[in-house]
Amino acid sequence: MNREQIMIKERVKTAQPVVCDAPNEQKYGDSPQGLIKYLIVGIVFGIVFTKAEIISWFRIQEMFRLQSFFMYGVIGSAILVGILSVQLIKRFNIKTIQGEKVVLHDKEFRKGQIIGGFIFGLGWAITGACPGPIFAQIGSGFSVVLVTLLSAIAGTWLYGKFSHKLPN
Amino acid sequence: MEQLIETIKQPWPWYVAGPLIGLTVPLLLLLGNKSFGISSSLRHICAACVPAKIPFFTYNWRKETWNLVFVVGILIGGFIATTFFANPEAITVAASTQEDLRALGITNFTQLLPQEIFTWDNLFTGKGLVFFVLGGLLIGFGTRYAGGCTSGHAIMGLSNLQWPSLIATISFMAGGFTMTHLLMPYIMAWVQ
Numbered sequence: 001m002n003r004e005q006i007m008i009k010e011r012v013k014t015a016q017p018v019v020c021d022a023p024n025e026q027k028y029g030d031s032p033q034g035l036i037k038y039l040i041v042g043i044v045f046g047i048v049f050t051k052a053e054i055i056s057w058f059r060i061q062e063m064f065r066l067q068s069f070f071m072y073g074v075i076g077s078a079i080l081v082g083i084l085s086v087q088l089i090k091r092f093n094i095k096t097i098q099g100e101k102v103v104l105h106d107k108e109f110r111k112g113q114i115i116g117g118f119i120f121g122l123g124w125a126i127t128g129a130c131p132g133p134i135f136a137q138i139g140s141g142f143s144v145v146l147v148t149l150l151s152a153i154a155g156t157w158l159y160g161k162f163s164h165k166l167p168n
Numbered sequence: 169m170e171q172l173i174e175t176i177k178q179p180w181p182w183y184v185a186g187p188l189i190g191l192t193v194p195l196l197l198l199l200g201n202k203s204f205g206i207s208s209s210l211r212h213i214c215a216a217c218v219p220a221k222i223p224f225f226t227y228n229w230r231k232e233t234w235n236l237v238f239v240v241g242i243l244i245g246g247f248i249a250t251t252f253f254a255n256p257e258a259i260t261v262a263a264s265t266q267e268d269l270r271a272l273g274i275t276n277f278t279q280l281l282p283q284e285i286f287t288w289d290n291l292f293t294g295k296g297l298v299f300f301v302l303g304g305l306l307i308g309f310g311t312r313y314a315g316g317c318t319s320g321h322a323i324m325g326l327s328n329l330q331w332p333s334l335i336a337t338i339s340f341m342a343g344g345f346t347m348t349h350l351l352m353p354y355i356m357a358w359v360q
Contacts, residue, residue, distance in 0.1 A: 020211075021320050022232075024201065024231055030233065035233060038199070038234045042238040043241040043242075045241065046246045047246075047248055047249040048185050049185075049245065050249035050250060051179065051180045051249050051255075052184070057280070057285075062262050064349075065268060067265045069182075074186040078189040078190035079190065079322070079323060081186070082193040082194075082323055082324070085194035086327045089194060089197060095198075102197050104197075107325055113339060115313060115339075116336075117335070117342075118343040119306050119310030120313075123305070124343065124344050124347075126299055127299060127307060128281065130319070131239075131317050132317075136246035137281065139246025139248075140246040144290075145281075148300045148307075149304065150304065151303070152304040152308035153308060155307060156214050159312040
């Protein structure tokens, strides 16, 4: 290993996490046809987001002003269904449709979850959107949100660029 | 059939939307061992388009193509819902929220996003700078620093009973409350 490679390796270590936060643990690569199912899940998801008006700036304001139960109901029931499903998958060792064992990762505590989480919360209240709704807002015809998306990509890039200098 | 479409056009209640969103977690796991998360797509876009030899963006993003396909699907879903199943009525916003927002100068409650802010005309003004540019930067920077967003932490992480995700979710809410109650009045006064 030459010096440059060692340096990169060290930088990688400090720039945690280099692993993907939403990992793909499927052993075999996805074929283009295999990817269509994620497009369909995404489309259904986008319709739900839009029809339940979760993508509305006003819903997020109602939530942060504690003036409506709606978003708490959405997030709370989503988590409940998620917990039940994950428990069922674990208990009955349900396999993927390819027959693989489902792999779940434990999240490691880092300071970033507090600092980064707070920063994201500030942005969530301004834009009235978390990353999912940003895409659905654009699809719904609010084309100016493309600027928000480009900024969010830039923000992600800035984090990657300076992550090794940030407390974590 | 017509009646069904009429029903679909109405805004969906939380007890329909929430469980459907929750079902995304087992669906993605069982369809192909994928962990639910949306903000990661922003990282994959960086890795694919502008990696700039930054270690954080130097990985095999092609393996995560599914995540990019998924967010394109969300965009198409937004288009389908608005084009074919749009609610003909204006959005219902809580009276107390309307009152609070009127005090901040937001009076148009007809669309999903306030028309005083979310238009191209505002792009090169204080509103555009804060609501699109700064807001987007905070979302992108914050989610990656936290290692996930509402989907990756609040829904996927909590579904798997991960306590760091609970801390992240509490931090998201703390940031949102701070912006709404402490900073928003100053921001709205500045951009008017």
